[in-house]
Amino acid sequence: MPPVKNFDSKSIPLHDLLRSTKDGKTQLPDFQRSWVWNDDQICSLLASISLSYPIGAVMMLETGNPDVRFQPRPIEGVTLNNPTEPGELILDGQQRLTSLFQTLLSGKPVKTKDTRGKVIYRWYYIDIAKALDPNIDREEAIISVPEDKIIRNFGKEIVADYSTPEKEYQNEMFPVSQIFEGSDWMTSHNEYWDYEKEKVKFFNKFNNDIVKQFEHYDVPIILLHKETLREAVCKVFEKMNSGGVSLTVFELVTATFAVYNFNLREDWATREEELKKHQVLRNIENTDFLQAVTLLATLEKSSVSCKRKDILNLSLEQYKKWADLVTLGFEQAAKFLHTQKIFSDRDLPYQTQLTALAAIFAALGDRTIGAGAIAKLANWYWCGVFGELYNSAIESRLAKDVPQVRDWINGCGAEPDTIRDANFAPDRLLSLYTRRSAAYKGLSALLLRDGGCDFFTSYPIDTLMEFNEAIDIHHIFPKHWCQKNGIAAEVYDCAINKTPLSAKTNKMIGGKAPSIYLTDIEKKSDILEDNLNEILRSHVIDPASLRTDNFDAFFQARKNALLDRIEKAMGKPILREAAKKIEN
Numbered sequence: 001m002p003p004v005k006n007f008d009s010k011s012i013p014l015h016d017l018l019r020s021t022k023d024g025k026t027q028l029p030d031f032q033r034s035w036v037w038n039d040d041q042i043c044s045l046l047a048s049i050s051l052s053y054p055i056g057a058v059m060m061l062e063t064g065n066p067d068v069r070f071q072p073r074p075i076e077g078v079t080l081n082n083p084t085e086p087g088e089l090i091l092d093g094q095q096r097l098t099s100l101f102q103t104l105l106s107g108k109p110v111k112t113k114d115t116r117g118k119v120i121y122r123w124y125y126i127d128i129a130k131a132l133d134p135n136i137d138r139e140e141a142i143i144s145v146p147e148d149k150i151i152r153n154f155g156k157e158i159v160a161d162y163s164t165p166e167k168e169y170q171n172e173m174f175p176v177s178q179i180f181e182g183s184d185w186m187t188s189h190n191e192y193w194d195y196e197k198e199k200v201k202f203f204n205k206f207n208n209d210i211v212k213q214f215e216h217y218d219v220p221i222i223l224l225h226k227e228t229l230r231e232a233v234c235k236v237f238e239k240m241n242s243g244g245v246s247l248t249v250f251e252l253v254t255a256t257f258a259v260y261n262f263n264l265r266e267d268w269a270t271r272e273e274e275l276k277k278h279q280v281l282r283n284i285e286n287t288d289f290l291q292a293v294t295l296l297a298t299l300e301k302s303s304v305s306c307k308r309k310d311i312l313n314l315s316l317e318q319y320k321k322w323a324d325l326v327t328l329g330f331e332q333a334a335k336f337l338h339t340q341k342i343f344s345d346r347d348l349p350y351q352t353q354l355t356a357l358a359a360i361f362a363a364l365g366d367r368t369i370g371a372g373a374i375a376k377l378a379n380w381y382w383c384g385v386f387g388e389l390y391n392s393a394i395e396s397r398l399a400k401d402v403p404q405v406r407d408w409i410n411g412c413g414a415e416p417d418t419i420r421d422a423n424f425a426p427d428r429l430l431s432l433y434t435r436r437s438a439a440y441k442g443l444s445a446l447l448l449r450d451g452g453c454d455f456f457t458s459y460p461i462d463t464l465m466e467f468n469e470a471i472d473i474h475h476i477f478p479k480h481w482c483q484k485n486g487i488a489a490e491v492y493d494c495a496i497n498k499t500p501l502s503a504k505t506n507k508m509i510g511g512k513a514p515s516i517y518l519t520d521i522e523k524k525s526d527i528l529e530d531n532l533n534e535i536l537r538s539h540v541i542d543p544a545s546l547r548t549d550n551f552d553a554f555f556q557a558r559k560n561a562l563l564d565r566i567e568k569a570m571g572k573p574i575l576r577e578a579a580k581k582i583e584n
């Protein structure tokens with residue numbers, strides 16, 4: 001038995017295809033983006049068809065599957081007096097078909113852009129003489145003119161005028177908009193030239209060699225059967241979209257919900273505006289939100305999942321049921337992260353773990369959870385960060401964490417896998433150099449959470465951040481001092497020798513030895529040595545080794561102290577015997 005084909009291939013005359021778009025029989029699914037081709041691209045396309053060059057296949061989806069319903073919309077430039085149910089939806093070929101409809105069939109100037117992106121309105125002509133000259137590139141024969149059909153130079157002087165049919169005839173400029181209705185234009189052209197033999201012969205050659213290329217041009221069509229699954233439609237669009245812009249699952253769900261007169265874009269825009277008032281949520285995407293909703297919707301069925309196919313199968317009823325709770329969940333997540341001293345999207349270790357956190361809050365309901373539950377949530381969160389468990393297999397981790405953390409907090413489930421799986425290797429501290437690492441960001445947040453204060457002002461670092469002070473991660477033993485004293489870069493540049501400080505304090509530190517800059521700080525800030533020592537301890541820095549410029553003693557002591565902090569945050573011991581001895 002031969003395999004079942006999911007598509008057919010055929011060719012359709014260009015004119016018939018464009019008429020189908022004009023009548024609304026062929027439309028776009030609402031997830032398609034707007035038409036974006038510029039003036040040069042349109043000219044090149046017209047030149048290709050005039051030479052009967054291939055312009056690529058158009059891919060369409062047959063409508064009629066009740067399980068794969070998308071809100072249709074006509075291509076740009078088409079106005080339908082009454083809603084029309086299309087027979088096919090364009091998946092690939094929107095830019096080409098829209099360009100051709102607007103230039104050949106709309107009867108209006110084309111709204112496009114120049115190469116700088118400026119919006120312009122254009123009519124298109126074929127220079128008859130240039131088009132028939134074999135020594136001239138065909139694209140040079142396709143002429144784009146302003147809306148008033150008058151070309152001017154930079155001094156506003158008229159260079160060419162095609163603003164009346166008589167001026168078109170006089171200049172032998174054939175309007176592209178007359179391609180499929182050229183007989184009337186040809187008759188008037190010949191009358192204008194009083195049927196001069198050479199002029200008639202000249203135009204007849206143009207008609208046969210150029211115009212008829214458009215009239216006889218066939219467009220290859222790949223038609224997906226209506227039985228094609230929604231997920232497959234999405235995949236096909238991504239693979240074939242000649243615009244090079246990936247289709248997001250949000251856009252596909254938007255088109256699905258639009259069938260039921262629900263505007264997902266507007267709904268999300270309202271939620272997004274509120275959520276992004278929290279700095280830590282500024283990078284939240286609509287797909288993150290849908291993923292969290294899907295986690296809750298599938299949680300009801302005891303088969304938790306948030307893969308692409310699950311999001312695509314999300315019903316409008318499920319979305320409406322969970323969207324408000326998920327919105328609240330993200331807000332509660334922002335509040336929780338604030339208590340952990342993670343204030344902005346820049347400081348967030350894992351964007352993906354934020355989705356899990358929001359879904360967990362939503363799964364717990366709209367009730368306020370107590371201190372014990374918050375402590376459990378913190379243990380889970382920091383295990384995810386320092387175990388670096390949200391680097392890969394994200395969807396599987398999300399699907400496990402949401403039900404497991406919910407049940408654990410509710411007292412009816414075992415410790416989540418994320419806590420059991422998490423382990424922080426002590427020597428990982430030696431490879432944390434920049435904030436690109438989730439663990440690096442997490443370590444900085446812990447220092448703030450546990451009371452890290454600025455050396456000079458003694459203000460808590462998190463307070464300075466709240467008031468938009470410039471805070472960054474700086475060296476404790478300055479880089480210049482370390483280089484002078486033969487400390488290896490991979491040692492002095494790691495997280496053990498860094499801590500969050502204000503820009504003002506870092507400027508005072510400069511490249512000085514700690515013993516010197518600590519004395520300077522004491523004098524300039526009028527602070528007692530014991531008080532400054534307490535501030536150093538708030539950064540888990542051993543004051544004695546810092547004041548004696550003993551890098552080795554400082555380094556080992558701080559490494560152990562940082563591991564203590566990480567252990568406390570994770571709520572579980574770290575296997576320290578695996579640590580390597582540091583050689584300077």
